[in-house]
Amino acid sequence: MSELKQIKEKLLDAKHVAIYTHINPDGDALGSAFASKAVLEALGIPATVWLEQPLPEKYEYLNSGYSVWEEDKEPDADTALAVDCGAEGRLGKLASFYMSAKTKLCIDHHLSNHPFGDVYYCRPEAAATAELIYGLAKEMLGEEFPMAVKIGIYTGLSTDTGHFKYSNVTEHTFLVAADLIRQGMDARAITRHLYDTVKLEKLRFMGAAAERVERYADGKLAVLCAFDAFLEEYGIVHEDVEELPNMPMGLDGVLVAVLVKDHVEKGYKYSLRGRELIDLSELATHFGGGGHKNAAAFVSELPMEEVIKTLIKLIEERLHYV
Ligand SMILES: [Mn+2]
Structure with missing residues (x-):
């Protein structure tokens, strides 16, 4: 069974999923985390995004609720999902929370990556982890996603590619973006906020x-x-x-x-x-x-x-x- 299918099976079995990403998270980390949460919630699976620090203001539009690290505030989750995180140590203070879960999953695209978790799904050819979350969303939800899934994936795709400028962009990157637009996502609202508004x-x-x-x-x-x-x-x-x-x-x-x-x-x-x-x-x-x-x-x-x-x-x- 492919790693993606294994992750799907584990998530469908989960009672509560705690979602983690790397410290000082960027658009791909946060977009992938909140998109994953929205995929799970669409299926009635409780999910919590955990961050070490409060969500940066720039990404407030992704906010659908999350928890911030506190000592002894252990999550009540049987399954942990790490997204866009190339090494366990990059989870920061949340690493011990991640490791204490019964089932540990990892979705990532970093090249120099240190495998961790029980199911480890890493594709360095993906421009963004969000591209892999798109695959997960299709696998779990079919052709149409809730808006929060689309916005999270697009945020990750756009920010990890310098808005589709870097050499990591492939035909598949554009196909994913095109499919999100087909599904009615307002790409301009996101890009205006991310790139064309300055304090x-x-x-x-x-x-x-x-x-x-x-x-x-x-x-x-x-x-x-x-x-x-x-x-x-x-x-x-x-x-x-x-x-x-x-x-x-x-x-x-x-x-x-x-x-x-x-x-x-x-x-x-x-x-x-x-x-x-x-x-x-x-x-x-x-x-x-x-x-x-x-x-x-x-x-x-x-x-x-x-x-x-x-x-x-x-x-x-x-x-x-x-
Ligand atoms: Mn990334």
């Missing part, structure tokens, strides 16, 4: 951020430091500027762009964006991280200059092989 604070911040971009290796590497204190000056939070790594990436001649942020526990978090030539997921593994070919991340406690030096060396080495 003044953010607009001002983006101008200041552009001033701070540094270039290395003859302009092949661009680095932007976006520390919490800098964002605070403008009254914004990281969720407001999810697409920030794309800004230095757009610079002419840049092959790899790096966004550096404070890390909650140790050192800095480095988010990488690239242009096909270099496998960033492999690059990130040198620092104990991972991700996709054109988008990866890692955390390092080393001095930043040292990390940048190593990155330049790794990039130069890899360019000699292409």
